[in-house]
Amino acid sequence: MTVLDPPTRVNHVSETVSTVQGHGVHTAFCDLVAAHTDLGLEVGVNEDWRDGVLHVHTLGPASLRRLVRHRGLRVVSAHVTPGSLRGSLVGVQLYAPAFAAYVRAFYNAAHVVIAVSAAAADELRALGVRTPVEVVPNAVGAEPFLSTPARRAAARADLGFGDAFTVLGVGQLQPRKGIEEFAQCARAMPDARFVWVGARQFGALSAGRAEMGHLETSAPSNLHFTGQLPRSGVAAHCRGADAFLFPSRHETFGMAPVEAAFAGLPLVLSDLPVFSEVFGSSQAYLRAGDVPGYVAHLRALQTDPELRQRLGARAAAAVARYEGLQVADRIAGLYRTWSAHRVGTGTTAPLSTV
Incomplete structure (x- = not known):
């Protein structure tokens, strides 16, 4: 230094x-x-x-x-x-x-x-x-997100994830983050658990406030919205999840998927060009442009633990420079x-x- x-x-x-x-x-x-x-x-x-x-x-x-x-x-x-x-x-x-x-x-x-x-x-x-x-x-600040088998097991136990394949999303509750697509993926995969960490940060000024409220109240039973959590809570969810889904429609960087990558999560991201830049290569994550594409990637990760481990390691290696x-x-x-x-x-x- x-x-x-x-x-x-x-x-x-x-x-x-x-x-x-x-x-x-x-x-x-x-x-x-x-x-x-x-x-x-x-x-x-x-x-x-x-x-x-x-x-x-x-x-x-x-x-x-x-x-x-x-x-x-x-x-x-x-x-x-x-x-x-x-x-x-x-x-x-x-x-x-x-x-x-x-x-x-x-x-x-x-x-x-x-x-x-x-x-x-x-x-x-x-x-x-x-x-x-x-x-x-x-x-x-990567340390809170770094995962070991013991930290992962503790996080899953504390969060009540059990044996369910758990898909995580993190970000403000706003249309730009692809919340609707996230919910559609949950409906398409009723045997998996979906968790979104984040809230409407700007109150009445938040875009799609009514739409986001309806998504919360009409969410399928396998989708849970946690609301806003402290950084430690976000990190615990990253350590405990099995995959990270981020169908965002615009990002300048994408802090949430980078933090998830530090936790060794395999990433399923929207096909924004910025992600290829941030992760150095599209080989460090799975990308799609619609719900069927997201679901296909998540199904592959759900059924193949070795694929999860391999892609998680690639993601972690890609973000070490941050x-x-x-x-x-x-x-x-x-x-x-x-x-x-x-x-x-x-x-x-x-x-x-x-």
Whole structure:
């Protein structure tokens, strides 16, 4: 790991600390803060510092205030793009142009933007973001998800999974995550247990609120919605499940399947191009574009324990590069590079872009 001398002073800013939590942006923020602390950086959270590095993770007014006032290096992680709101919040089509303009201006106020995937970077370029973009994935705190036979057995016992083949999904209860398809898979496989971990995070602003409510009340008996759980509860479900199903319709990265992969779960994912990038190859997971395809993959996993083990090992190997300290160290190096460039040239011209 990089030895920083003197320690880098970085203020991580996220409005999720005092607002909505239990989603990927907050998890990514928390994992990076923890990893940078472990690396020995001088870390602040939502401080009013105006020097050092400012690393912003959310796009709200409190973040904007700090961004425009900061005198040091300004870094923004692009966890949110206009595309990520479709199927997440109500009325997106009404305010999409205004939101796109706001996001573009926000990202252009930074010295450098971190995109969590090349797909997200492409979306930023199409949006008109002129700020240099670095592609760096999310740093994932892997330890809670790592599984051993003993940890797996304990999790299954605690969760009451018994001997049932258990399919797990994790994410906010919103149409974008493919909840309807998940429920249809459960109906097609009545002999398996399906569990979805997550809740409607934005209350009345959540997209498909009535639709999601109906899915919960009309769910087949083999589908259980847990609601929002703490990180430890999510990790326990990953350690105890047999397979992970994620029929999402849009992702900038996909924190949930990456965490499931750390637990050694075989992954059945939608055929979004970003997953091939995140996992390095489509060989690390099974992909499909509709319910029959998902069900066929799940049936194969249900009947073939060796296939489950083989695909789970592939998934775990594919995400090893996202271990928190490795990614956090890379981001710390980015801070030093861009800070030195600004001091040396007095400009914000890119050193490296995608």
